[in-house]
Amino acid sequence: MALAQINWFKYSSPQAFYPLAGRMIPWFATIAALLIGVGLYIGFFVAPTDFQQGQSYRIIFVHVPAAWMSMFLYVVMAIWAGLGLGLNARPSFMMAQAIAPTGALFTFLALFTGAMWGKPTWGAWWVWDARLTSELILLFLYAGVMLLRTSIDDPRRADRASAVFALVGVVNVPIIYFSVRWWNTLHQGASVSMTAAPKMAATMLTAMLVMTLGFWMYSIAVTLARMRCVILERERRSSWGMHHSHREAVEVH
Amino acid sequence: MQWGSVSEFMVMGGYGLYVWTSFGVSAFCMLWEVFALRRRHAAAIAETRESIHDQCVGPR
Numbered sequence: 560m561a562l563a564q565i566n567w568f569k570y571s572s573p574q575a576f577y578p579l580a581g582r583m584i585p586w587f588a589t590i591a592a593l594l595i596g597v598g599l600y601i602g603f604f605v606a607p608t609d610f611q612q613g614q615s616y617r618i619i620f621v622h623v624p625a626a627w628m629s630m631f632l633y634v635v636m637a638i639w640a641g642l643g644l645g646l647n648a649r650p651s652f653m654m655a656q657a658i659a660p661t662g663a664l665f666t667f668l669a670l671f672t673g674a675m676w677g678k679p680t681w682g683a684w685w686v687w688d689a690r691l692t693s694e695l696i697l698l699f700l701y702a703g704v705m706l707l708r709t710s711i712d713d714p715r716r717a718d719r720a721s722a723v724f725a726l727v728g729v730v731n732v733p734i735i736y737f738s739v740r741w742w743n744t745l746h747q748g749a750s751v752s753m754t755a756a757p758k759m760a761a762t763m764l765t766a767m768l769v770m771t772l773g774f775w776m777y778s779i780a781v782t783l784a785r786m787r788c789v790i791l792e793r794e795r796r797s798s799w800g801m802h803h804s805h806r807e808a809v810e811v812h
Numbered sequence: 813m814q815w816g817s818v819s820e821f822m823v824m825g826g827y828g829l830y831v832w833t834s835f836g837v838s839a840f841c842m843l844w845e846v847f848a849l850r851r852r853h854a855a856a857i858a859e860t861r862e863s864i865h866d867q868c869v870g871p872r
Contacts, residue, residue: 608814614825618834672834679830784849791856795863
């Protein structure tokens with residue numbers, strides 16, 4: 560019984576997680592690079608020209624994966640934040656902290672590439688449409704989660720405050736997702752849905768899904784890398800943090 | 813394959829500016845994130861080393 564518990568929690572301690580993450584990062588990074596390479600190849604050289612939008616539609620291969628990741632990462636961050644609050648577990652809060660900047664980056668990229676697509680297609684960089692506005696709110700929510708953490712000195716209080724903020728903000732994710740159905744939006748409806756056949760050529764869909772998988776693997780790699788930084792920064796005072804990073808520093812130099 | 817030449821590929825049916833800005837900025841941001849994390853990790857290790865030094869021989 561006691562042994563089973565030890566195994567279960569083995570990698571939930573920062574001490575065990577730090578070297579494990581270090582070994583996992585190169586794998587996820589390599590898979591991410593391969594998937595993104597294949598996705599770009601299919602997207603630019605295999606997928607046909609769109610009969611309505613011409614070549615401008617190719618922005619979809621970065622826009623949709625970035626937008627999906629922006630929402631997905633928010634939900635994952637909120638789950639870690641909720642686990643942290645429920646179990647009072649510091650590593651869970653650290654995971655939420657490690658995910659937020661990457662989620663914010665993908666939100667920015669979804670908005671930016673959306674503007675690049677909107678200008679030639681709609682004639683405007685930006686419109687106050689339900690889909691665009693709720694995605695902009697997502698960016699503010701990520702910013703709120705990160706700013707709340709940096710503005711509170713006591714790490715335990717910072718953890719809890721930003722976790723509560725992240726959990727409250729999660730209601731915005733279904734709003735983004737269903738906005739194109741609930742409101743009349745200039746933004747086009749879903750090209751891919753769970754209930755209907757995709758409204759796009761198979762090669763276009765393949766490129767989009769491969770790019771999404773690539774962004775997902777990239778997100779795991781950078782989140783693990785940021786987790787290692789967070790562990791070192793927060794555990795600096797503990798004897799473990801010093802011992803481990805010292806050994807690593809000596810090995811590297 | 814729908815591209816007859818490299819310049820045709822770059823022009824992207826007249827949408828080159830929008831398409832390449834989208835992909836370029838995305839690539840730049842993602843690579844920047846990777847390098848920023850490398851710098852942050854190196855800084856975290858350096859600071860940890862300093863605090864080991866402080867604990868062993870006292871502050872410099």
